[in-house]
Amino acid sequence: NNNAVSILLVSPLYISGKDAEEILPDALLNLISGLGDGKGIIEKEIDCVLSDGRSIPLEVSAAELKDEKEDFLGHIILFKDLSEVRSLRREVARSQRLASLGNLAAGVAHEIRNPLSSIKGFAVYFRERQEKEDDKQIAGIMIQEVDRLNRVVSQLVELARPVSVSKKPVSLSTVVENSLKLIERDASEKKIEIKKIFAQKELEILLDTDRISQVLLNLYLNAIDSMENGGTLTVELLEEEGGAIIKVSDTGAGIDEKDLLHVFDPYFTTKRTGTGLGLAIVHNIIEAHDGKITVASRAGEGAVFTVFLSGTGRE
The missing domain is CATH 1.10.287.130 (Signal transduction histidine kinase, dimerisation/phosphotransfer (DHp) domain)
Incomplete structure (x- = not known):
């Protein structure tokens, strides 16, 4: 099944002739092992850790497959990726x-x-x-x-309040450069190197300069706060179909996996003096631009905030 191999990140060629134990994630194996207890069908939502280390939610229905003599033939498993849900x-x-x-x-x-x-x-x-x-x-x-x-x-x-934005075609690299100037001193005092990786092509995006500058400044300052002993703040600009991507990454303390789903929630903060409102406002501003912001991180390995801004060209 093409959808199954796509969700589980396995190759159709690899699974040919393999046992279930060699293919399925542990969470799925543990689920079907319970079918031997006399349960006809198991329906459950589970979290599966894939081969690349990511955890995805699955809606699973599993049952034993038997012939007309009730002899066991195997298992049938139906599952659906619930990430979007x-x-x-x-x-x-x-x-x-x-x-x-x-x-x-x-x-x-x-x-x-x-x-x-x-x-x-x-x-x-x-x-x-x-x-x-x-x-x-x-x-x-x-x-x-x-x-x-x-x-x-x-x-x-x-x-x-609903965020109001006034979009105009603007050079994205100019907005990023100007916002970085505001934190140069803070970064220097904490021995933090600022690294810029910009797309060769000039990216002109429809955006509200003041609002996006507010977003970037918040991301920069959070990154600086996470690097108590110095490090590197990297800002990347990438061309993307229908818009552009800004990546802000650091080499700081990182974010615990259990906290990743809550970083944009109002009042959620891991700082002693933080209000937990900054990233919530950032999220609202990006939504008002019809964009998207995500975060990837592991504790001790820094964090990467990725902002997608739609709308190239003119108003």
Whole structure:
């Protein structure tokens, strides 16, 4: 079956004459081994680890195959790749969380910003009237913390609102170059090398420059944060049918496999001081561009964020 060999990443020539134990992933073998316990048909969703190390979800129906004398002939297994289904489920769940977040954000923004404005006003007032340097520093810290809270509220509101974009044909390499200039100092201080691999052909893409710059800056800063002892930040531009691809990779700590499905969820973060809103906003911006963003990583092996932007040429 062509679909089966495609899903399981095996060659039709390789499987000819082979036993099931030599072909099927362990998860499928464990499933059909339970058929010997008198179970007629087993129907189950399982996760299978393939030969390339990837894990994919499968919907499986398995049964013993017998002849008219009830003598055992073998097994028949029907399975379907549920990767797209699971992806859709996650997107629906994410949309539902964002809808709830929108209702919360509207109230929080109003109730928090007004008192924050008063607190900041008094802090500025006291700082300007203090003679002792220590007292001025304390007032300054208060102002910084109020500004930080205001930024969190702004992120919360931005995440809850539909993202508006104004697309224009722009040189993608120019956008990337300009955004990299913003983090050169941070990278240098942490002994991080910036490596650029650009497509030979100039890629002109319909995009919102400010929004995509916001996306790239977020990805760069996350990469820099993950490389505490220096490393390499690599940015690649690739031509793709119907658009272009930007890859941002690092040689940092990487992301645990169990966390990969949640990196774009609101409030999910592994940082001690992170809000968990940055990548959620990034995801929304790319969606507003009719694009797609994915992440691949293993703990200790760095991370690769891949952004696909559609829309070449003119508006």
